[in-house]
Amino acid sequence: MxxxxxxxxxxxxxxxxxxxxxxxxxxxxxxxxxxxxxxxxxxxxxxxxxxxxxxxxxxxxxIQSVSKVFALTLALGKVGGDLWQRVGVEPSGSAFNSVVQLEAEKGIPRNPFINAGAIVVSDVVLGSGESRDAIGDILRFVRFVSGDGSVFIDSAVANSEADTGFRNVALANYMRAFGNMAHRVDDALKVYFHQCAIAxxxxxxxxxxxxxxxxxxxxxxxxxxxxxxxxxxxxxxxxxxxxxxxxxxxxxxxxxxxxxxxxxxxxxxxxxxxxxxxxxxxxxxxxxxxxxxxxxxxxxxxxxxxxxxx
Structure with a gap:
């Protein structure tokens, strides 16, 4: 039919x-x-x-957290299956910005689509570069797979995210305390806030x-x-x-x-x-x-x- x-x-x-x-x-x-x-x-x-x-x-x-699909694709391209040593693949059963599970599970987020997991993915996308380079990589990738160079990052949204993202800051610092962040928290969060601000x-x-x-x-x-x-x-x-x-x-x-x-x-x-x-x-x-x-x-x-x- x-x-x-x-x-x-x-x-x-x-x-x-x-x-x-x-x-x-x-x-x-x-x-x-x-x-x-x-x-x-x-x-x-x-x-x-x-x-x-x-x-x-x-x-x-x-697009906010829809961007996590594209960031995950890039992170897997960088480190492959090693990513799953730092983030799990199980449903969380908790709110997207919950801190509760991180303590019991020693700073390993349940999956890459809750905020904590996506921040780890941003840390991986950073690689050995600067935050502006990683942000550029994500934006170029989204433009590439969409076939549209007019996709952009809304700087007003990114700034708004940074100004109000206190819980995300807490999540990142908590994971840093468990050794699950390779870069400065501020750098990983900058990548995360900007990828969420893709329009x-x-x-x-x-x-x-x-x-x-x-x-x-x-x-x-x-x-x-x-x-x-x-x-x-x-x-x-x-x-x-x-x-x-x-x-x-x-x-x-x-x-x-x-x-x-x-x-x-x-x-x-x-x-x-x-x-x-x-x-x-x-x-x-x-x-x-x-x-x-x-x-x-x-x-x-x-x-x-x-x-x-x-």
Whole structure:
């Protein structure tokens, strides 16, 4: 059966437009607190290069923790499987910025998608260079996989993150005390805050996820970004850990690997079938886009896109 994806997208956008409960924007980061919660966008890219968009799909937004997918890809390219000595692969069951588990687990974060794990990943991406070099590496990589040189870092958001990121500072220092930070805390955090401040539209973000849709291959070049095994492992982490303590519910309701961010974006990937980005700034109680999560649930039902379906 041939899917009429544009009709499905249009229907999802129409439903989102009438939603009364749109969640709550992440106002603890001042630059995100002023975003209009009425906005909603969606973009779907398929292996044949078709792009289907709807709503505010061309509006750039702060991808926040969605950036952790791209930083993880770079870190694995630098140190390979050695990364898993410093960060785990298990769901946390705790809030994305929780300090609690670090003490019991001796400074080893549960996974690379909670804040503590992503800060370790930033420390790895730093390598032997300066923070500005690592920030540049991440931005160039995202531009490369999206095929779009206009992707940018919103300096106002980065500064806002730094001004209010006291818990992230605590997480980094706590891990430093356990010997799980190789660089100065300030340098790793600078990388982390700037990667979270990357601004992209739904269309750009869906394009950036294509290498995970295509088993590690960048369809623009036909060359591998990561190995097939590594691409599958990233997707596995997205499914089990990509929505923090709401990951189980997202897997249960949607059944697609996804990574959310408190800017309201979600990158979701159906292996071999689609790279999808949704955005709506209002968050649910778990810190994930409320309308974005609901839109992906509707999309999965309409397309039968589910990693548990043959």
């Amino acid at each position: 041939t899917l009429d994806l544009q009709s499905i997208v249009d229907g999802i956008v129409s439903e989102a437009a009438t939603a009364q409960d749109r969640g709550k924007v992440a106002d603890y980061i001042p630059s995100l607190g002023c975003i209009d919660p009425a906005q909603f966008g969606i973009a779907i890219v398929t292996p044949d290069g078709s792009v289907h968009t709807g709503g505010d799909a061309a509006v750039p937004f702060s 992209m539209s739904c269309r750009q973000l869906a394009m950036a996820g294509r290498y995970l849709m295509m088993d590690g291959i960048n369809p623009d070049t036909g060359r591998a970004v990561v190995t097939p095994v590594r691409a599958r492992r990233i997707l596995s982490l997205m499914l089990t850990c990509g929505h923090y303590d709401g990951s189980g519910e997202f897997a249960f309701r949607v059944g697609i690997p996804g990574k959310s961010g408190v800017g309201g974006g979600i990158l979701a990937v159906v292996p071999g079938k689609a790279s999808i980005a949704v955005w709506s700034p209002g968050l649910n109680a778990r810190g994930n886009s409320k309308l974005g999560s609901e839109a992906l649930e509707r999309l999965a039902a309409a397309t039968n896109w589910n990693v548990f379906t043959a």
